[in-house]
Amino acid sequence: MASMEFNKAAAALLSAGIAFAVTGIVAGVLVHPEPPAKTAIPIPNLTAPAAPGAPAAPAGPEPIAGLLAQADVQRGQQLAQRNCAACHSFNEGGKAGVGPNLYGVVGGPHGHMEGFTYSAALKGKPGPWTYDALNEWLYRPASYAPGTRMAFAGLPNTQQRADVIAWLRTLSPNPQPLPPAAAPAPAAPAQPAAAGQAAPAAPAVPDIKARLASADAARGEAYAKRICAVCHTFNQGGRAGVGPNLWGVVGAPHGHMEGFNYSAGLKGHPGNWTYAELDDWLRAPAAYAPGTRMVFTGIPDAQQRADVIAWLRTLAETPAPLP
Numbered sequence: 001m002a003s004m005e006f007n008k009a010a011a012a013l014l015s016a017g018i019a020f021a022v023t024g025i026v027a028g029v030l031v032h033p034e035p036p037a038k039t040a041i042p043i044p045n046l047t048a049p050a051a052p053g054a055p056a057a058p059a060g061p062e063p064i065a066g067l068l069a070q071a072d073v074q075r076g077q078q079l080a081q082r083n084c085a086a087c088h089s090f091n092e093g094g095k096a097g098v099g100p101n102l103y104g105v106v107g108g109p110h111g112h113m114e115g116f117t118y119s120a121a122l123k124g125k126p127g128p129w130t131y132d133a134l135n136e137w138l139y140r141p142a143s144y145a146p147g148t149r150m151a152f153a154g155l156p157n158t159q160q161r162a163d164v165i166a167w168l169r170t171l172s173p174n175p176q177p178l179p180p181a182a183a184p185a186p187a188a189p190a191q192p193a194a195a196g197q198a199a200p201a202a203p204a205v206p207d208i209k210a211r212l213a214s215a216d217a218a219r220g221e222a223y224a225k226r227i228c229a230v231c232h233t234f235n236q237g238g239r240a241g242v243g244p245n246l247w248g249v250v251g252a253p254h255g256h257m258e259g260f261n262y263s264a265g266l267k268g269h270p271g272n273w274t275y276a277e278l279d280d281w282l283r284a285p286a287a288y289a290p291g292t293r294m295v296f297t298g299i300p301d302a303q304q305r306a307d308v309i310a311w312l313r314t315l316a317e318t319p320a321p322l323p
């Protein structure tokens with residue numbers, strides 16, 4: 001069963017290539033065979049706030065400010081494709097569906113899409129869409145804006161809301177700054193049992209050499225075409241998108257694409273893209289090159305990083321030797 005799903009996903013990836021990563025709704029369904037925790041369009045008021053493993057949040061939503069810096073943008077993208085894409089588009093200039101296009105919504109006014117017929121309840125809300133406002137809204141839309149036309153029960157899981165909002169933030173040429181992560185909620189368990197597998201700083205992560213030796217480049221390719229292709233091309237001579245073309249990046253100097261306008265933080269990084277440097281970069285881009293323009297939180301899973309790097313290595317006429 002699982003392998004059938006995988007074959008379907010692999011076939012779809014092969015035939016649709018990079019465009020596939022952009023047709024997010026299909027990718028979200030095919031590449032993530034695990035069934036959605038709930039129906040895509042829950043019926044309002046019928047959903048008990050009981051996401052599996054969610055630390056019961058009775059009153060209002062738990063704050064997310066402290067979670068945003070560590071939020072998982074890819075996870076947020078997947079969640080949005082599963083839960084929101086039935087009604088929303090996300091691309092710049094994208095059309096309205098049942099709901100408005102969401103490009104640039106973070107920091108925008110309530111009812112930010114020109115020409116969309118919003119409910120008075122939502123449109124009448126004062127002020128911009130701050131992170132806190134989005135947190136309340138996505139927790140329970142009907143409570144935030146009684147009379148809203150968004151027929152979506154809400155995302156009761158705090159980490160999921162943070163992930164989705166962190167992803168919405170990237171839908172902008174100039175993403176809003178993140179709130180200072182320094183003020184953690186007093187008793188909040190920093191990482192609420194993140195599906196049991198997270199623990200990125202766990203003691204026994206094998207070094208990049210060992211991980212590369214057992215890396216699965218095909219998995220890395222599938223991942224990169226789903227996640228990184230939103231901003232990068234990979235083919236020889238390919239054009240820049242939001243990010244530079246990545247052909248030949250392994251072993252090349254930082255900021256290797258001629259003509260691409262890199263941040264000083266990245267371009268000024270000394271040395272070349274060794275495997276270890278790529279591993280550091282992809283773990284936490286903003287920590288590796290403060291001020292980087294790559295708006296991507298990183299790949300927390302060490303083996304997944306190695307898979308991606310093992311595939312990046314193949315983007316060369318003569319791939320660099322493995323360590």
Ligand code: HEC
Pocket residue numbers: 040041080083084085086087088098099100102105109110111112113117118119120121122123138145147148149150151152155164
């Ligand atoms: C069943 C369709 C539907 C689903 C599913 C849905 N939305 Fe909406 N959304 C709407 C509609 C309709 C509106 C306009 C609401 C209004 O005018 O009251 C809206 C409005 C919004 C707005 C405000 C936009 C603005 O311009 O102010 C945001 C943000 C938003 N949705 C995010 C989400 C996210 C994130 C998800 C998934 C977690 C989601 N929505 C799921 C239909 C939907």
Ligand code: HEC
Pocket residue numbers: 170224227228229230231232242243244246249253254255256257261262263264265266267282289291292293294295296299308
């Ligand atoms: C939201 C867009 C975006 C996503 C998603 C993204 N990147 Fe980037 N990437 C960029 C930008 C922009 C830069 C240039 C950063 C700078 O100048 O600070 C960059 C730079 C890089 C570089 C350095 C290239 C060089 O020439 O030095 C590598 C390597 C890279 N990205 C790999 C990846 C991988 C692998 C993924 C997926 C796991 C990924 N990126 C996801 C936008 C993105």
